[in-house]
Amino acid sequence: MKTTGTRRRAGSAISDKAIILxxxxxxxxxxxxxxxxxTLHINKGEFVFIVGDSGSGKSTLIKLLxxxxxxxSGRVIVNGTDVVRxxxxxxxxxxxxxxxVFQDFRLLKDRNVYENVAFAQRIIQMxxxxxxxxxxxxxxxxxxAGKYKARPKQLSGGEQQRVALAxxxxxxxxxxxxxxxxxxxxxxxxxxxxxxxxxxxxNGTTVLVVTHNREIVNAMQKRVITMKxxxxxxxxxxxxxxxxx
Amino acid sequence: MRINTLFYCIWxxxxxxxxxxxxTLASVATISACLFxxxxxxxxxxxxxxxxxxxxxxxxxxxxxxxxMSDERVAEIRGTLMRRxxxxxxxxxxxxxxxxxxAEENNFGDISxxxxxPLEDCAHFDIYLSDVSMQPALVSYLESVEGVRKVNQSxxxxxxxxxxxxxxxxxxxxxxxxxFLVSIFLISNTVSIGISVRKEExxxxxxxxxxxxxxxxxxVIEGMVIGLIGSFLPLIGVYFxxxxxxxxxxxxxxxxxxxxxxxxxxxVFTNLIPVCIGLGVGIGFIGSFTTVRKHLSV
Numbered sequence: 001m002k003t004t005g006t007r008r009r010a011g012s013a014i015s016d017k018a019i020i021l022x023x024x025x026x027x028x029x030x031x032x033x034x035x036x037x038x039t040l041h042i043n044k045g046e047f048v049f050i051v052g053d054s055g056s057g058k059s060t061l062i063k064l065l066x067x068x069x070x071x072x073s074g075r076v077i078v079n080g081t082d083v084v085r086x087x088x089x090x091x092x093x094x095x096x097x098x099x100x101v102f103q104d105f106r107l108l109k110d111r112n113v114y115e116n117v118a119f120a121q122r123i124i125q126m127x128x129x130x131x132x133x134x135x136x137x138x139x140x141x142x143x144x145a146g147k148y149k150a151r152p153k154q155l156s157g158g159e160q161q162r163v164a165l166a167x168x169x170x171x172x173x174x175x176x177x178x179x180x181x182x183x184x185x186x187x188x189x190x191x192x193x194x195x196x197x198x199x200x201x202x203n204g205t206t207v208l209v210v211t212h213n214r215e216i217v218n219a220m221q222k223r224v225i226t227m228k229x230x231x232x233x234x235x236x237x238x239x240x241x242x243x244x245x
Numbered sequence: 246m247r248i249n250t251l252f253y254c255i256w257x258x259x260x261x262x263x264x265x266x267x268x269t270l271a272s273v274a275t276i277s278a279c280l281f282x283x284x285x286x287x288x289x290x291x292x293x294x295x296x297x298x299x300x301x302x303x304x305x306x307x308x309x310x311x312x313x314m315s316d317e318r319v320a321e322i323r324g325t326l327m328r329r330x331x332x333x334x335x336x337x338x339x340x341x342x343x344x345x346x347x348a349e350e351n352n353f354g355d356i357s358x359x360x361x362x363p364l365e366d367c368a369h370f371d372i373y374l375s376d377v378s379m380q381p382a383l384v385s386y387l388e389s390v391e392g393v394r395k396v397n398q399s400x401x402x403x404x405x406x407x408x409x410x411x412x413x414x415x416x417x418x419x420x421x422x423x424x425f426l427v428s429i430f431l432i433s434n435t436v437s438i439g440i441s442v443r444k445e446e447x448x449x450x451x452x453x454x455x456x457x458x459x460x461x462x463x464x465v466i467e468g469m470v471i472g473l474i475g476s477f478l479p480l481i482g483v484y485f486x487x488x489x490x491x492x493x494x495x496x497x498x499x500x501x502x503x504x505x506x507x508x509x510x511x512x513v514f515t516n517l518i519p520v521c522i523g524l525g526v527g528i529g530f531i532g533s534f535t536t537v538r539k540h541l542s543v
Contacts, residue, residue: 066452068543089456096454106449110264123455125247167453 017077018044018175018206019065024074025230026060034060035071036230042208044174047201049217050210051241052227058210061227062179065208066100067091079174096124099168099205103180105160107152107167113139114148117166124171134170142166142196158189165196175206182213190216214241254459258466265443269471272435276475276528279428280521284483286424287520288513290417295508297413301377301406302333307397308387312340312366318392323370329386331379332372340368366394378407428528437536440464444540451543464537465530472529476521483517484510 019042026035035057042048050058063069064076067083076083079097086094107116114135121131139145142162152160161181168176178197182190194216201207211217217224217240224239225232234242262269310319319337326335338346344364348356372387374380380403387396440447450460491507498505 068452092451092454092456092459094454095452098454100452106445106452108446108449119450120453122250122253123450123453123459125250127247128249171454 099173103183254462257463281479468529468533472525476525
C-alpha cells in the first residue's frame with residue numbers, strides 16, 4: 001500500500017472550500033459505521049477522485065453531500081451550506097447548486113435528449129426562451145447537438161452518460177458529483193467522459209469523481225482520496241490508485 | 246410559481262395518462278367499478294326513502310272536535326296547528342262533510358231524506374305530518390287543546406314507518422362508508438402500484454432539485470383526471486340501468502306502479518352526479534398524493 005501523500009491544509013478559509021467534512025461519522029446500524037470520523041476539505045475548482053473498494057464508504061459520502069442522508073455525527077458543509085441544518089423544504093434549492101451524474105445514467109426514459117436536459121431547467125423555473133437557448137448550447141458542449149430528438153434507449157452508454165452530464169451542467173452548478181460515471185462504459189467512452197469532466201473542471205467547476213477505474217485515476221494525475229472501511233487512508237495530490245494488497 | 250411551470254405540470258399529468266395506458270385503464274376500471282356500485286346503492290336507497298316518505302305523507306291524525314264549535318274557534322285551532330313544524334297540512338272536515346262522506350262510502354244513496362245529521366259531533370281535523378316520528382308529540386299536544394274531544398292516530402303504522410326510515414338511514418350510511426373504504430383501498434393500491442413502477446422517475450426529479458410540489462403535481466393531476474373519467478363511466482351506466490329498470494317495472498308490474506313510485510332519474514342524478522364526481526376526483530387526489538409522498542423522501 002502506498003503511504004499517505006500531501007495532506008490538505010485544514011486551516012484554509014471556509015470561503016475557499018467547496019466541500020468540508022469535519023469528523024463525520026455515519027452508521028446505518030448501531031456500531032457498524034459506514035463512515036468513521038472522516039475529515040475532508042475540497043477547495044473550489046479542484047478535481048478530486050475518491051477511490052476504494054465496495055463498502056469503503058464512497059457512496060455514503062456522496063449521499064451525505066447530496067443530503068440524501070444525515071451524518072450520525074460531525075459537520076458537512078457544501079458550497080458554504082451546513083447540510084445538517086438544512087430544512088426539508090430547503091433541500092431542493094440546495095441540490096440545484098450541485099450537478100450529479102450516476103453510473104446508471106438515471107435518465108427519464110420516456111423523454112428525449114432535449115427534454116431530459118430541459119427538465120433540470122424547468123425545475124428551477126427557467127423561462128422557455130432561456131431553455132431553448134441553454135439546452136442546445138450544453139448539448140453541443142457534450143457533443144450531442146445532433147441527437148436532441150433521440151430517446152435514451154436509442155443511445156449508446158457513452159451517449160447516455162453525456163446526456164446525464166449535460167443535465168447536470170445545464171444549471172451551471174458549482175460542484176459536480178460523479179458516482180462511478182464510467183462504470184458502465186467501454187474504455188473509449190470512459191475517456192470521452194473523463195475528458196469532458198476535465199474540461200468542465202477547467203472552466204471552474206469543482207469535480208468530485210467516485211470511481212473504480214484504475215487506469216483513468218493513474219493517468220489523470222489528480223488529487224486522489226482513498227477510502228477503506230469508512231475512513232480516509234490516503235489523500236494525495238497527483239495521486240494514483242492504491243492497491244489493496 | 247411561473248405560469249409556464251404550472252402548465253408544464255398539468256401537461257405532464259395529462260401526458261402520463263396516455264403514456265401509462267395500462268395503469269390508467271386499471272385505475273379507471275377500479276374507480277368505475279366502485280362508483281358504479283355506489284351509484285346503484287344510492288339510487289335504490291333514495292327510492293326506498295322516497296317510497297317511505299310517500300307512505301308517511303298519506304298518514305294522518307284525526308282530531309275530533311266538540312259539537313257546535315264556532316267557525317272562529319275552528320280557524321284559531323287550525324292556525325295554531327299549521328304553525329307546528331311537524332305538521333305539513335291540516336284539513337278541516339265539517340260534520341256535514343263527514344256524514345256525506347260516510348254515506349257515500351256505505352252506499353246510503355240520497356241522504357236528504359235524513360232530517361238530522363247522525364254525525365253531528367264528528368267534525369274533525371285531518372292532520373298530515375311532515376315527520377311521522379313526531380306523531381306522539383302532536384297527539385299529546387292535541388289532547389291538551391280545548392275543544393278537541395278525541396284524537397285518533399295510527400300508532401303502529403307510524404312506528405313501523407319511523408323504524409323503516411331509521412333502518413334505511415343506517416343501511417345507507419353503512420353501505421356508503423363500506424363502499425368508500427373499499428374504493429379508497431382498491432384505488433390507493435392501484436395508484437400505488439402504478440406510481441411504484443415510476444419510483445425511479447420521482448427519485449431522479451428529487452436528485453436534481455425538484456421541489457415536492459413540482460414532483461407531485463403531475464401525479465396528482467393524473468390521479469384527479471383518472472378519478473374524473475372513472476366517475477363519468479358509472480354515471481352513464483347507472484343512468485341507463487335506472488331508466489331501463491323503471492320502464493321494466495312499469496311494463497311488467499303495472500299494478501305496483503302506485504306502490505313503487507320511482508323518483509325521476511333527474512332527481513336522483515341531481516345529487517348523484519356531484520357526489521360521484523367529487524368521490525372520483527377526491528379519491529384520485531388522495532390516492533396519488535399519499536402514494537407519491539412515500540417516495541418523496543430522497
